[in-house]
Amino acid sequence: MELSESVQIGLRSFADPSCLDHTVFPALVDASFRSLLSAHGDPGVLDQPELQHIDRVLLKQSHAAAATFILEATKHNADRSTISSCLEELNFSAERIEIFYNTYQTHKKELARLLASIGKRAPHVNDVSWRLQYHIKNGQVDKVNEPSYLISLNTENEGSSEDVNFTCTMEQLQDLVGKLKDAAKSVEKASQM
């Protein structure tokens, strides 16, 4: 993990007991993780009572450095020894490394999921609804008398949802389901490799 000068400075003050004492340290570690996990970055994350008496500049520097470190560690899926050696170099005590690592372990999975969701992708299908109807006649044609399905795929893309609607006959729906089943079989086979 490569850390820039400013991140290293921020982490050194984070590690320093004369800057952040033992009650402030866990509160700030917790706030740093929470700020990454909360939707749209909660602006009040540094407003807790434990952090009120700390110099705001020092607090923000430490917070920014910790957040960067957490993201880098998650990005590279850093293990315990990597994190420990990295923090030791920045003068973290064993006790502080332990607190940091435990919190990291708690949130790692959720953070990784969040990071994996960043980036452009096709709309994601979450659900499907259907309706079966019997088409009898319309303005153009009499005596149609054909059953048909209305299918609505509920998709989600970058937080906004959209329905993809289409009609199909029973044969077409059988074709669609057949293809989805083929795909499911491939997924199963691939997962056994």
Add this chain to the structure above:
Amino acid sequence: MLVSTKTSSRSSSSGENLLTALCQWLIPWSPFEKVVAEFGRIALEFLRRGSSPKIYEAAARKLCVPVDMVQHGVEGLMFLMTESSKHMISEVDFLDSVLDLGFGDELHQILVQLYLQHKRPIRSILSQVPSTLPAYQNLEWRLDVQLASRSIRQQVIPTLTMRLLLTRGCDGGSSRVLQTDPSTLLHLISTLEVALAAMKTSHSRRILRNIK
């Protein structure tokens, strides 16, 4: 006139005008059955692709008649064919309807043949008109596993990427690229299987059998 009695009042008045035009147009040409058959073909082509003033002009030049006359004639034929196909009237009823127009026997037979040959394609064209929703055509799929991205390395995220091909009316198709995860895929399959099973219930079968 069987055709016009079955239509709504609005379309029947314009329809009658068109049929009058058809009579005026066909009577001088009635000895030329081939010409009528050819114009029947043009009428069907127009139903499929929309009308083209160029073809009217070319035909009018060939026959040395005003463009209006050709246009009204073809429109009359189109109306006759679409209305008859819409109600799926029998051969006898169709003949009864065109007898009123007072053409020669041979021309009546040509019109009947034209109707019998083309009522299925016309119905399939008509059935595409009202659907505002696109219809399923095909689904292409690909299984991907996301391994890494800018924001995070070492991932294993299986993803099914799908291209859903849809058709809309007569004008070509469209396609949508979508994706889903394996557990949602299984959910989609089971939900759609329930949909397919709904067709086989006694409730659905009773409705399908009784409304004919």
